[in-house]
Amino acid sequence: MISTPINEQLGIRYPIFQGGMAWVADASLASAVSNAGGLGIIAAMNSNGEQLRTEIHKCKTLTDKPFGVNIMLMSPFVEETAKVVAEEKIPVVTTGAGNPARFMPMWLEAGIKVIPVTPSTTLAKLAQRNGAFAVIAEGGESGGHVGDITTMALVPQICDAVTIPVIAAGGIADGRGIAASFMLGAVGVQVGTRFLVAKECTISPEYKKKVLKAKDIDTIVTGKRLGHPVRSIKNALTREYIKREFDKSQYSDDDLEKMTVGALRRAVREGDVSQGCVLAGQIAGMVNKEQTAQEMIEEMFTQAEEILGGATKWVK
Numbered sequence: 001m002i003s004t005p006i007n008e009q010l011g012i013r014y015p016i017f018q019g020g021m022a023w024v025a026d027a028s029l030a031s032a033v034s035n036a037g038g039l040g041i042i043a044a045m046n047s048n049g050e051q052l053r054t055e056i057h058k059c060k061t062l063t064d065k066p067f068g069v070n071i072m073l074m075s076p077f078v079e080e081t082a083k084v085v086a087e088e089k090i091p092v093v094t095t096g097a098g099n100p101a102r103f104m105p106m107w108l109e110a111g112i113k114v115i116p117v118t119p120s121t122t123l124a125k126l127a128q129r130n131g132a133f134a135v136i137a138e139g140g141e142s143g144g145h146v147g148d149i150t151t152m153a154l155v156p157q158i159c160d161a162v163t164i165p166v167i168a169a170g171g172i173a174d175g176r177g178i179a180a181s182f183m184l185g186a187v188g189v190q191v192g193t194r195f196l197v198a199k200e201c202t203i204s205p206e207y208k209k210k211v212l213k214a215k216d217i218d219t220i221v222t223g224k225r226l227g228h229p230v231r232s233i234k235n236a237l238t239r240e241y242i243k244r245e246f247d248k249s250q251y252s253d254d255d256l257e258k259m260t261v262g263a264l265r266r267a268v269r270e271g272d273v274s275q276g277c278v279l280a281g282q283i284a285g286m287v288n289k290e291q292t293a294q295e296m297i298e299e300m301f302t303q304a305e306e307i308l309g310g311a312t313k314w315v316k
Helices: 005-010 027-035 049-062 078-087 101-109 121-129 151-161 175-183 193-197 205-213 236-245 253-259 263-270 282-286 293-309
Strands: 016-018 040-043 067-072 092-096 113-118 135-138 166-169 188-191 219-222 230-233
Touching: 016 027, 016 040, 016 293, 027 040, 027 049, 027 067, 027 293, 040 049, 049 067, 049 078, 067 078, 078 101, 101 113, 113 121, 121 135, 121 151, 135 151, 151 166, 151 175, 175 188, 175 293, 188 193, 193 205, 193 282, 193 293, 205 263, 219 236, 236 253
Parallel strands: 016 188, 040 067, 067 092, 092 113, 113 135, 135 166, 166 188
Antiparallel strands: 219 230
16 A cells, blocks of 8 residues: 555545645535545635635534645635634645745644645745645646646656655546656645546536546646636637637737636536636546546555556566
8 A cells, every 4th residue: 555654644544635626625525535535625715714614514524534625825815714724723724826924823833734736846945944744746737727837847846846745736647647746756646637527526517527528638728818827628718718818909908807707616516618617637638437536546546556566567
């Protein structure tokens, strides 16, 4: 069985995190992943404090295993949600879209292990200086907000830059991705896109079908003009957005912002996968079956063990 400092110190069976995906990562999915031996994560997204507290309490009724919360630092309610996770003594907090430095003293005092998502060595080193337990090195293959550097290039550079544990993310959906992450120096992985089609995931059936039907070239990055690129599956919305994104003469930045207001919720909760935003990583082309979270995790780690165990056959 694969065991690393990550699962040992967090009290989980497998060194795997479920991504904190907005409108997706709720108590149902997080508890299923935690019950299966990984670290389930609830997405705080733009929830206010009491909405997040309700979801945390729900998760606690569904699992007695550790789970985490992802704090989106650009949320208008970030002050509230930051306090809630401290009050609720959440064991792990992951962060995205900013620097969590101002909340670190409060979280560390509450005994929380803080693990920021980092797209560069600079931010990884800053996280370590601020007291982070570990960092998630997320490559641009991932779904949602992305950086420019690929997982293959990013993970070893961050591993060289910091002394705290590194979790690899972006483009990981099977045992090969897990084995490769370990070879790059990571001690755990974060998986998002594959968990979109977990049976316990409560997103719309239309969203799941879109992921299951995706091919290797079916994702696109939009929003570069606005400075916050996002990867999603191509559809009518992305085609129109791209057309407008490269036409500054007719469409302002405000026009582009208005196009995507509520788009993720439309796809996730209403099933509008034409005019909604279907966030998914490049690995979506490999995600071709719906399973329980437990079946996914056990399958991935069985594959990883077999690959790592037989790796020496390539070396003479």
